[in-house]
Amino acid sequence: MTALAAAHDALRNVDDPEYPGLSIVDLGLVEEIEERDGVVTVGLIPTFSGCPALKMIAADVAEALTERPEIDSCQVEWLPAPVWSTDRLSDLGRQRLARDFTVVLRRKDGTLRCPVCGSDTVRDQSMAGPTRCRSIAWCDSCRNAVEVMR
Ligand SMILES: [Zn+2]
Structure with a gap:
């Protein structure tokens, strides 16, 4: 598996701390995933600025990425744009938010x-x-x- 594929895979398993079982991918937080010379950079969009969960999410992402043998090192960034909206939720994200939470x-x-x-x-x-x-x-x-x- 390439480092990029491993990164995609790893992010699918990172849950939002406020919504256990719901990944940050389904919540639409992941804007970009890039790899250069073995360094994976993940750009995330905060759902709401100032959320106390943001630090936790960034730490969880970094941990999930570095656990993968394909990934040498990683960077996690919060992007100022685009602005998160409920349009970014996946269908699964929508369903699970309504049904489970x-x-x-x-x-x-x-x-x-x-x-x-x-x-x-x-x-x-x-x-x-x-x-x-x-x-x-x-x-x-x-x-x-x-x-x-x-
Ligand atoms: Zn009702």
Whole structure:
């Protein structure tokens, strides 16, 4: 396996610390993977700047890469652009966020669809979520609290 293929492979196994079982690839954090003279450089996009998870993700990526015998050394960078949006989520990422973490994605028009029952009766409850990245909303139909990914 080439160093580049090994890097792709390794990144698939790096989970976001906030969403165990969901890889940073499916979350759309990986923007570029390059290899030059045995050094693999990975460019990541933060989902939300200032997230405390960022340091952890970079460390996990570096660890996953250096564990591969094909990769001599690596660099992990956070890129200032492009800006992350929910469009970057893979289909699997979307499904798993909704099903396993009851995370709802805000539509372009600002409305919310309940990830549990699928109704449009989700309303924002407070801006204070588990982390600064997310907020909690409430579904009037199934009476579940859901997390809104901003
Ligand atoms: Zn619901």
